[in-house]
Amino acid sequence: MTASPTHVIVGAGLAGANAARALREEGFDGRIVLIGDEADLPYDRPPLSKQYLRGETSPDDIRVLDADGWSQLDVDLVLGAAVTSVDIDGRHVTFGNGTTVGWDRLLLATGAEPRALPVRGGDLPGVHLLRRLADADRLRAALQRADRIVVVGAGWLGSEVAASARQMGVQVSLVEMGSVPLARTLGERVGSIYRDLHASNGVALHMRASVTAILGDRRATGVQLHDGTVLPADLVVVGVGVRPRAQLASRVGLAVGNGNGIEVDAELQTSAPGIYAAGDVASAWHPVLNRRLRVEHWANAIHQGRVAAANMLGANRPYDRQPYFFSDQYDLGMELTGHPDPAMEVVFRGDPSDGAFMAFWLADGRVSAAMNANIWDVTDTLRELVESGRPIASERLADPSEPLDALVSS
Ligand SMILES: Cc1cc2nc3c(=O)[nH]c(=O)nc-3n(C[C@H](O)[C@H](O)[C@H](O)COP(=O)(O)OP(=O)(O)OC[C@H]3O[C@@H](n4cnc5c(N)ncnc54)[C@H](O)[C@@H]3O)c2cc1C
Known part of the structure; x- marks a missing residue:
């Protein structure tokens, strides 16, 4: 590395922005160049389908930092x-x-882009994809002018x-190839909770349906659906x-796995020394799960960005967090x-059906994943439970009188 190194981050989303902050927090005093193809200051994407979409928050509310914050960190934002x-x-x-910027360490945090629907009319005006502010x-x-929409x-x-959209007073038809919403992630039983939730809020559900x-x-x-149904x-x-x-x-x-992201090792380094990847674009070797994982989640982008930054400075820190x-x-959080x-x-x-519950996914009697719905401040304990990898009887998991802490420790 040169006397005053330059670290370049491509992608000014959550992973890139948090990596830039972490480089300073870890004591890096060289030049940081954070490059993004969006014109906006780095922002949080989750509100784009929630409060921000409904007009309840402003762009300023969802910035990672304001312009002053970035200049105080002495980050060159491009x-x-x-x-x-x-x-x-x-x-x-x-x-x-044709302009170039040299780097001593490079982080690729280029994220992901939405897939279009590969059917006739898939690119007509009035068909919306959602990724950016x-x-x-x-x-x-468009929702403010609409009476009825199809998702x-x-x-x-x-x-x-x-x-x-329902909260904004719009009629909604929801079309899904699976048997229930979220079936591919949560499975049938938990997905059916979301099916009932949408139905009770007035959504017309079209499950096991494909768009032609x-x-x-x-x-x-x-x-138009596969069976000829037309949803205006x-x-x-x-x-x-x-x-x-x-x-x-x-x-x-660089090694890119079969369309599934940039392959990085447990320390988030790509197949080229000195080049790292983090966030939605990274297919990272997970040292605990012993396999590659590409995670499209907010927390993963933040934490991987931070770990990649530390490793760009030589920390050799493995990224071993469980997804969150x-x-x-x-009203279901x-x-x-x-x-x-x-x-x-x-x-x-x-x-x-009471609206507040937990769900545990078990493999060989061990908790692989845990969900808390409308129950708060239990995530650390649930993470410990998942990380412990210990067998726990289903009856104890299901018993609300058994404290969660006791499940972790005995
Ligand atoms: C609407 C929406 C709602 C979401 N809700 C949730 C939620 O509730 N919970 C949750 O956990 N996660 C949620 N997510 C997912 C979460 O926001 C993402 O996992 C996270 O934003 C990924 O961050 P990232 O930095 O890896 O990628 P991105 O946020 O995609 O950022 C990558 C950036 O790099 C830029 N870029 C790409 N290529 C180049 C290039 N060549 N040059 C310059 N710039 C480039 C892109 O334009 C983009 O700005 C949601 C995502 C969306 C879109």
Whole structure:
């Protein structure tokens, strides 16, 4: 490394922004260049399908830091500019206009982008994808004019948008290929809690249904399903998953796993020494789960960004956190710790119909994942429970009179 090194971060989302902050907190006093192709100061994405979409918060409320904060950290923010190539041997990145910035350590935190719906009409005006602040602004304005909408995909994003649209007084049809919302993550039993939640809030659910076309000449006017059903709509929101933005990395020959993100080791270093990746784009070796994991969650982006920053400074810190996710839909807030598999046995503590409960996903009698819904301040204990890897009888998990702490310690 040179006497006054420069560390460059490509991608000014949550992972990139938190890495920049962490570099300073870890004592780095060289130059930090944080590059993002969005014009906005780095912001939190989760509110874009929740409070921000409903117009309850402003852009300033969701910034990671304001402009003063960034200048106090002495971070060179280069916004509204895309990096188009990385030169590994020459140790620089290049922008579209040919300008270059040299780096001593490089972090790729380029995130993910939403998948479009590959059907006729999938690109008509009035079909919305949601990833960026500007997408949320456009969608909010359109929702304010809409009477009825169709949301395609009942994963987290689609389910949250459906809930927000109902809260804004719009009629919603929710279309999903699975049997219940969130089935691919949570499985049938927990997913059916979300099915009932949406139904009781007036959403028309179309499960086990696929979209064959988005109808309309000059703009979307409805959605056609596989069985010929037509769902009229003033607008359509597509939430059918994201793909990691790994093109920069694959173009220069970094290991990129089968379309599933930039491969990094447990210390978040790519196949090229000195280049790291973090957040939605990183397919990281998880030293506890003993396999690669690419996680599309807020907490993962923050914590991986921080660990990558420490390792850019030589800390050699493994990233071994269990995944953590949260979601808010109507009056149901939940946190999910660990990695559920829809095929696992699920044990409930409390009655889901009461609105406050926990759910545990078990593999070989051990808790692989735990959800707390409308029960708060238990995440640390649930994380310990998941991390302990100890066998626990289902009866004890289900028994509300047994303190959670006791499950961790005995
Ligand atoms: C609407 C919405 C709601 C969500 N809700 C939740 C939630 O409730 N709970 C939860 O845990 N998670 C949620 N998430 C997921 C969470 O926000 C993401 O996991 C997180 O934002 C990932 O951060 P990241 O920094 O890895 O990627 P991103 O936030 O995608 O940031 C990457 C940035 O890099 C930029 N970029 C890409 N390529 C280049 C390039 N070549 N040059 C310059 N810049 C580039 C991108 O434009 C982007 O700004 C939600 C996501 C969305 C979209």
